[in-house]
Amino acid sequence: MSIKSKSDHIYLDLKKRIYSEEFDHYQILPTEKELELAYNASRNTVRKAIRLLNIEGLVYSKTGSSNVVLRRVPITDELISTGNIMRPSKIKHNDIETVVLSFNQSTVNAKLANKSTFDEGESVFHAVRLRIIGGKPMMIDDSYFREEIVSGLNQKIASQSIYEYIQKTLGLKIIGSKMADRVVKAEKMDRDNLVLGDKNCIAQTQNWAYIDSGEIFEYTEIHFSPEFYVRTRFVPR
Structure with missing residues (x-):
């Protein structure tokens, strides 16, 4: 922890x-x-905490004045709170089980290179993980990690926390992700593992994750069951 x-x-x-x-x-x-x-804290420490509240959309700091508590919007079926460079996205549920559907070492082909920004021919670890949340299979992480950066990755680590391994064991600093959301046609993997009912599509998030050298170390396509996909974000102006 x-x-x-x-x-x-x-x-x-x-x-x-x-x-x-x-x-x-x-x-x-x-x-x-x-x-x-x-809180027996310095002004700088308090301001850092308030800045996090601003980023999350809980507080608005009026210049030279007060920190206003924003009225909350009651969204009870939220699955993911969208993060940013200072706070990662977080699944809003404590009951999460990870099942590794497959794990292998492979080589980046032209199609993957085009999507991931990885170099064609370089070695990657490919992990496909099913997330069972509250007893329901809600999402699949189809992930590629550059072996050059995420060395030593294996199936056991993939079943736990890959990011914890990257930061604690490898000593790398993850600084954030670029994401793209869209609706796409369901694949066989989705139909076999997710609850789709009569739907033939899924919600998909593409995720390119960065370390502090500016390099992308991970490319993931997250597949969501449409029934459960609720993502919130606060957009400041």
Whole structure:
């Protein structure tokens, strides 16, 4: 388990207090000075926590004024909270089981090179994982990892947390992803493993993940059952 910074702890506590409607009467957070005293933290640490609340769409910081708590939109069937460079996307469910449908080492062909930005002919690990969420098969991760960067990857690691392995064991820093969402025709893999009912399509997210050298180390196509695909995002202006 990763060690959270003090700003992360403040952010998580304020988030919990916001969700408990503690600030709904006034719709503003305590002042930065009050938060510094309450959490025994520096101004910079408090501001980092508030910035995370802004990014998530929970708070709006008015320049030179207060931090306004935004009215919450009640979305009860949310599957994924969309992240960004400071906060990764997160599945909004605690009951997640990962089943590795296949794992092998392969070579990038022209078709994959075109989609992934990987060089044709280079070696990659190909992992296909089924995510069973709340007892329901909701999504498939069809992933390619560059062997040059993610060395030593195996099926056991793929059944647990590949990102934890990359960051803790390999010591690499993952900084974020570029994503593209679309609706595509269901493939045999989808029909065999996902709950599609009478639908012949799936929601698909393409994901290109970066380390801090600027290199893309992963290309994944995430396949979602349309019935369960609800992704939220907050877009600041």
